[in-house]
Amino acid sequence: MDTYDVIVVGAGPAGLTAALYSSRAKLRTLLLESGLPGGQMNTTNEIENYPGFPDGVSGTELSALMERQALRFGAEKRTAAALGLELDGNLRVVKTDRGDLACRALIIASGAVPRPLGCPGEAEFRGRGxxxxxxxxxxxxxxxxxxxxxxxxxxxxxxxxxxxxxxxxxxxxxxxxxxxxxxxxxxxxxxxxxxxxxxxxxxxxxxxxxxxxxxxxxxxxxxxxxxxxxxxxxYVGLTPSSGFCQTLHPTSVLGYVKTDENMCTGIPGVYAVGDVREKMLRQVVTAASDGAIAATHAEKYITESLL
Amino acid sequence: MSTLVEVTKDNVEFEVKNSSLPVLLDFWGPRCGPCMVLMPTVEELAVKYADKMKFCKVNTAENRRLAIELKVMSLPSFLFFRDGQEVARLQGKFGAAEIEGQIRTTLG
The missing domain is CATH 3.50.50.60 (FAD/NAD(P)-binding domain)
Known part of the structure; x- marks a missing residue:
């Protein structure tokens, strides 16, 4: 099984920032994404409140920039969908549709997807209006x-x-x-x-x-x-993409993953960041912040566990 | 280079309606993130089914009228044709597995 220091599940702004910090700390880092890097930024027309872009920036452009920066320091990228986690051994195992992968520290950055209205006709006319x-x-x-x-x-x-x-x-x-x-x-x-x-x-x-x-x-x-x-x-809110995290407890009623202020889930070496995490403000800037914090603590955890 | 044939209003008759092979028609747009996600998979499928099905794509940013004529109002959308007639379409929530499944169904 391929083994990494850090696996980041999800390449939205939280995951891309986690991969940036982790690879810049010289940890062997794998970034897993089932779709397009950038996550929900890709379906956002204009981002006006991410610092450093005084005139705003398109979601696709910011996605491409963050991806380039994340991969600059050697993080590896792979297209695969996470299906489950095994967290009881020494290594954390991510089960994916393209095989199992192992790591010392795991950062869950799987984000969220639009929540449906749930009214009659919605599913029937999806894609037709x-x-x-x-x-x-x-x-x-x-x-x-x-x-x-x-x-x-x-x-x-x-x-x-x-x-x-x-x-x-x-x-x-x-x-x-x-x-x-x-x-x-x-x-x-x-x-x-x-x-x-x-x-x-x-x-x-x-x-x-x-x-x-x-x-x-x-x-x-x-x-x-x-x-x-x-x-x-x-646009009536989000549903967290936490289906593959069932082995993680506790998640909130709505399926968000609970963490402490260091982004730790309660299982040592397992972190959750960005929109999948239970928190108050879900923005690109807070996602990036989560990613930086988690990667920094992941590095500390790996160093200490090797002593 | 892309293995998919670019379809516009000028060649839709020739490439799609008069095709002897069944046709997959992929509607995409440069600003559609989900479309970009599916693109590599479609390219792979185009190679895999090259001798059984013709793979075409429509850039809706440049061919909006053609998309609307074919009642495509949402991206990504995949339409399947046999003997020039639309036999199936994928719209809304679907992924690579559904696309390959529909290719097999269309081929019969």
Whole structure:
């Protein structure tokens, strides 16, 4: 079995930073990724709050830059999906779809994926009007009317992005105020192509071959109504990609991995960083910070365990 | 070099509709992260099934009208043709395993 000092599972900003710190500390480091390096940054149009980029940076560009920096100091990269962990031996074993891999210290940076709405029609029309990636699909909706569901940063920022293509975006939010950052909220409230429906939830996504309408309900008045739309973009939060971490306890009710402030999971030498970790603020900058902290403690752990 | 044939509105008739082999048509875009993830796998499959199926791709950034004509509204999307007729499509949530599975089903 291939053995490394450190295996980092996931190459989003947390994993890429962990690999950067670990390889720069001359540890033999493997970066595992099942998709594209950069993680959720790849489906983000513009990142405005990562320090060092005063004019903002596109998600794909920042992904490519972070990957280049992570690999510069000799971290190895492999495409594989983690399926399970074996943590009882001296070495930590990551079981993947392309064989087992072993390491002294393990850094879990597997991130999170968009959470579905869970309403009727959502699964049926996925790819036929229901989307979770405005950057991927916005251009198809030129001259169309679309709905965006959610009230956080992602929902509002991507709704604003969609207004560049569409005739109108309706933002459907279940509360009477947005959770998004103030500056983003101000932009949304001032944007002529964006209409916000407050206190409103989606009951069903309707259509024939493709999405044609959403049926909605006002949670305060109980009134139900329908809006004609050609597409529905869903931004209602995240689900952690922690299915392969079942051997790790405890995870939170929602499946996030619990750690201490050193990113340690409670099992010595096993760390969790970024969006998969239970924490308050999930941002590129906090993911990067987690990665640096975990790699530094992993190095300390490896050095001490060899004494 | 890519093993996939670039399809546009000008050659879709010739490359897809009039193809004697079944056709896989991969709709992608340069800003679609998930599309880029699948690309190497599709290239591998194109080599593996080279004599049984024709592998084509559409850059939707340059051929949006063609995509919409074929009712593609989301990336990535994979359409499968036999005798010029669409017989199946993969949209929404799918990965490499589903693509190869659909290739086998289409080949029969």
């Amino acid at each position: 229901v989307s979770y990636c405005a950057v991927c699909d916005a251009a198809f909706y030129e001259g169309c009317r679309v709905a965006v569901v959610g009230g956080g940063d992602a929902a509002v920022e991507e709704a604003l992005y969609l207004t560049r293509f569409t005739t109108e975006v309706i933002l459907i939010h279940r509360r009477d105020s947005l959770r998004a950052t103030k500056v983003v909220q101000d932009r949304a409230l001032a944007c002529p192509g964006l209409t916000i429906l407050w206190d409103t939830v989606v009951q069903e996504i309707q259509g024939k071959d493709q999405v044609q309408a959403v049926s909605l309900r006002n949670v305060k008045t109980g009134q139900t109504f329908t809006e004609s739309v050609d597409g529905v973009f869903v």
